[in-house]
Amino acid sequence: MPQNKHDTGDLLLGFLGGGMMAEAIIRGILGKKVLKPDSIYVCELLEHRREALSTFGVKTTDTASSMLERCNVVILAVKPDVVPLVLGQISSIKPKSQDHTLYVSICAGVTLEALCPPLEEKKMWVRVMPNQPCVVGEAASAFAMNERCSAKHRQIVNQLLGACGAVVEVPEKNLDAVTGLSGSGPAFVFMMIEAMTDAGVRKGLLRTVASKLAAQTVLGAAKMALEFPERHPAELRNRVESPGGTTIAGTVALESGGFRAAVINAVSQATDRSEELGKHK
Ligand SMILES: NC(=O)C1=CN([C@@H]2O[C@H](COP(=O)(O)OP(=O)(O)OC[C@H]3O[C@@H](n4cnc5c(N)ncnc54)[C@H](OP(=O)(O)O)[C@@H]3O)[C@@H](O)[C@H]2O)C=CC1
């Protein structure tokens, strides 16, 4: 295991599942040069996904054992319903008493207790909720660790996720809300961009122009909210709304369309679904 912030020399990172999120995290880690491609192994069943990931220079396999035997940090990046199967694979390959591997799950709703039942000798587990913008190094990730993890493991998680964007540690009970907000959130923002683009096209803009303006507007507004945390979002909005102007006409339309309630409901429903996924484990 690495001893300090810049020491990732002996870190061998494995992924169980090489889908969209594994790729997004790999892009972040390689983009920031936190690890070299030959320190990353991916176990993925689909041949076309192994081929796609090989283009990053990472090692790929379709057998969990060959990855698990090598790696000292393993990220579970399969769908939540596949978790029981891969936990069985891990247990059969790495006996608990000698296992110094750090395990990280990014699976929505899957609790630390499901990953590591209380009556079993505990492995080191971290439950993480990242999001798709890992791909561009602008993820919002949150994590919680079980009691076997130490400061050293917190440092590794911060290093790996930090390469992909912003990271916060939260109590585990908050991770379903994180899943509803930032895990699922990019989809809600994409819907907003899509709708703003359609509106621009309806009013005569070229689609390419409208989609660029819509995405850049979201980026700029997000940057302002991050760079002026002391200003409430309503204050930032009020600065755009000139008296009797265009913006207040638009914000009134959003209010009468139930925009705020729709967004609150979207995050709440996504949170509830994360809790539900956890109960099925
Ligand atoms: N998508 C997102 O934005 C986010 C997703 N997550 C979480 O990340 C996890 C992965 O999601 P995502 O990347 O979108 O899913 P994907 O379906 O894109 O990736 C999972 C991959 O794992 C493969 N797989 C299935 N079983 C095994 C196995 N036993 N061994 C190795 N590989 C296997 C799947 O193949 P096959 O298709 O054949 O099953 C698939 O290619 C989920 O648990 C999700 O909750 C978290 C944050 C954001």
Ligand SMILES: O=C(O)[C@@H]1CCC=N1
């Ligand atoms: O939709 C999902 O279940 C996953 C988890 C968060 C984002 N995508």
